Amino acid sequence: xxxxxxxxxxxxxxxxxxxxxxxxxxxxxxxxxxxxxxxxxxxxxxxxxxxxxxxxxxxxxxxxxxxxxxxxxxxxxxxxxxxxxxxxxxxxxxxxxxxxxxxxxxxxxxxxxxxxxxxxxxxxxxxxxxxxxxxxxxxxxxxxxxxxxxxxxxxxxxxxxxxxxxxxxxxxxxxxxxxxxxxxxxxxxxxxxxxxxxxxxxxxxxxxxxxxxxxxxxxxxxxxxxxxx
Amino acid sequence: xxxxxxxxxxxxxxxxxxxxxxxxxxxxxxxxxxxxxxxxxxxxxxxxxxxxxxxxxxxxxxxxxxxxxxxxxxxxxxxxxxxxxxxxxxxxxxxxxxxxxxxxxxxxxxxxxxxxxxxxxxxxxxxxxxxxxxxxxxxxxxxxxxxxxxxxxxxxxxxxxxxxxxxxxxxxxxxxxxxxxxxxxxxxxxxxxxxxxxxxxxx
Numbered sequence: 204x205x206x207x208x209x210x211x212x213x214x215x216x217x218x219x220x221x222x223x224x225x226x227x228x229x230x231x232x233x234x235x236x237x238x239x240x241x242x243x244x245x246x247x248x249x250x251x252x253x254x255x256x257x258x259x260x261x262x263x264x265x266x267x268x269x270x271x272x273x274x275x276x277x278x279x280x281x282x283x284x285x286x287x288x289x290x291x292x293x294x295x296x297x298x299x300x301x302x303x304x305x306x307x308x309x310x311x312x313x314x315x316x317x318x319x320x321x322x323x324x325x326x327x328x329x330x331x332x333x334x335x336x337x338x339x340x341x342x343x344x345x346x347x348x349x350x351x352x353x354x355x356x357x358x359x360x361x362x363x364x365x366x367x368x369x370x371x372x373x374x375x376x377x378x379x380x381x382x383x384x385x386x387x388x389x390x391x392x393x394x395x396x397x398x399x400x401x402x403x404x405x406x407x408x409x410x411x412x413x414x415x416x417x418x419x420x421x422x423x424x425x426x427x428x429x430x431x432x
Numbered sequence: 433x434x435x436x437x438x439x440x441x442x443x444x445x446x447x448x449x450x451x452x453x454x455x456x457x458x459x460x461x462x463x464x465x466x467x468x469x470x471x472x473x474x475x476x477x478x479x480x481x482x483x484x485x486x487x488x489x490x491x492x493x494x495x496x497x498x499x500x501x502x503x504x505x506x507x508x509x510x511x512x513x514x515x516x517x518x519x520x521x522x523x524x525x526x527x528x529x530x531x532x533x534x535x536x537x538x539x540x541x542x543x544x545x546x547x548x549x550x551x552x553x554x555x556x557x558x559x560x561x562x563x564x565x566x567x568x569x570x571x572x573x574x575x576x577x578x579x580x581x582x583x584x585x586x587x588x589x590x591x592x593x594x595x596x597x598x599x600x601x602x603x604x605x606x607x608x609x610x611x612x613x614x615x616x617x618x619x620x621x622x623x624x625x626x627x628x629x630x631x632x633x634x635x
Contacts, residue, residue, distance in 0.1 A: 204629065207621055214578060214624070215593045217571030220485035225476055229502045233476055234469040236509055241467035354539075383510075384532075 312336035316430055320404055320423035322348075329388070329423050331404055341393045342377050342404070349388050349422065355411040357381050358422070360392050362401035372416060375401060379409070402427045461522055465512050476505050479523070482595055483530055489590070490534050500537060504530040524601030527591060531605055577627035585620035592617055 205213065312334035320329040329346030342360060349358060357379045364373035378392035406423035463471035480501060487497035507529050508515075515525055578586060591602045599617070603610040 204625075207625070210574065210625060210628065211589075211593050211621065213571065213574040214589065217575040218485070218578065218590065218594045220481045220594075223481040223484060225480040225484075225501070226498055229498060229505075230473055230476055232502065233472050233505050233509065236506060237464075237467045237469040237472040240509060241469070 312341065314430060315340070316398060316427045318404065318425045318427055320344075320346075320406060320425040322423055323421060327423060329406065331425065333398055333427065340396060340398070341391055343391050344380070344388060344406075346388050346423075347386055349382050349386070349406075351382050351386060352408060356419075357409055357411060358388065359407050359409050359419070360390075361405045361407065362394060362396040362398065363403040363405050364401040367403075373401075374405070398427045398429060457522060458517065461512075461515070464509075465515075467509070472505070472509060475508075475522075479505075479526055483526065486527070486530060486590060486595065487534055489586075491537060496537065500530060500533045503533045507533070520598060520601035520604040523595065524597050524604040527595060527597065527601075527605040528607075573631050574624075574628055576631050577624050580627040581620060581623055584616065585623055588613060588616045589620050589624065 313336075314332060315335050316331075316333040318331050320331055321327070327346070327348035329344055329348065331345075332343045334341045334343065344360060352358070358381065359379045360377040361374040362377060364375075367373040375394055375396045377394035377396065378390070380388055380390040380392070382388045404423075404425045404427060405421055407419040407421050409419040412418060460471050460474055464475055483501045483504060484497050487500040488494065491497050491500060504526065508526060511529070515522070578589070581589070587606065588602060591597045591605060592599070595601075597605065599613045600610045602608075602613045602617075606613070608616075
């Protein structure tokens with residue numbers, strides 16, 4: 204019978220995986236996220252700042268838990284695959300020095316507004332930055348004040364237009380999210396919305412009832428004041 | 433490796449958990465803290481085989497395991513500013529994140545039985561057909577014994593023997609005390625031996 208050490212050596216030999224390369228799109232997603240972090244944070248630490256570099260990878264990585272872990276990673280992979288595909292079509296993944304980088308393709312946004320959302324009856328606040336990009340409008344939402352919701356529930360960010368009401372809604376969802384385990388909600392959401400036509404932001408806590416309308420409680424709200432272009 | 437199997441060990445063959453030395457790893461992590469994309473890619477490639485194997489043994493598919501590893505690396509990127517070398521090291525820190533990701537997957541999808549080809553079912557390091565057969569003979573029995581263990585026993589042995597974590601590292605990754613880990617490992621080895629010997633008698 205083998206000694207303990209021999210038994211563990213056998214176990215190590217039996218279980219140690221062979222060398223294996225990670226999927227290219229996953230590596231690319233991590234690289235892009237790191238590059239975006241380096242650009243936006245500028246040393247600002249986790250979560251980044253409100254720099255106008257709304258990479259799709261970061262948006263995907265930060266998108267709400269409603270999509271689930273698999274959806275989040277799949278979205279990153281899809282986003283990266285799209286970027287990689289652009290390079291493949293343009294002559295390969297290993298671009299020339301003169302070719303645009305993924306950052307160049309996905310960045311270059313213009314900040315349209317910066318506002319602070321506040322709870323109607325509480326101290327909770329969130330910072331929101333709206334960015335016009337070549338691929339749409341992105342809202343970077345940053346707050347540590349939202350409570351972690353019960354499983355199945357989530358927060359939803361809305362662009363709200365004039366005369367919006369529960370009976371006659373006039374709002375467009377920018378996406379859903381959930382605070383992370385540390386209670387942070389640092390999300391980048393995208394919506395094809397002109398903030399000049401929908402000049403308010405609202406965050407609701409949604410019950411996860413499958414109803415796409417705003418059926419939950421409003422927890423944050425702010426008027427949008429567009430910056431001079 | 434100490435006689436009771438609780439010492440530090442470094443298995444060779446297959447994916448190496450530490451292809452860079454401690455100083456190089458510290459340098460790499462320092463660059464990662466600065467969001468250096470090259471450093472993150474290096475860390476991903478370096479850690480991937482074993483993180484994937486850990487996840488694959490606990491999740492239903494290769495895709496689910498890849499998702500878990502990707503999520504782990506993204507969370508590591510998010511949290512690297514809070515990482516310190518005062519703990520059990522970078523690998524233990526990464527495994528701790530991965531473990532939480534896997535547990536979250538359990539909460540979301542329920543605990544599932546892995547299907548398909550598991551990492552250990554590959555011809556690990558075999559150099560030819562005969563070598564493959566010999567290795568399979570050597571490994572099948574201990575692998576079968578390992579599968580008879582509880583998930584807790586499997587985890588402590590995998591983190592110590594395959595991931596190459598120290599007892600302190602396993603403690604940090606699993607949120608247990610180092611003493612409890614050593615005790616758990618000792619008991620897991622005895623149970624592994626019991627199953628191993630039982631399977632040998634059955635043959």
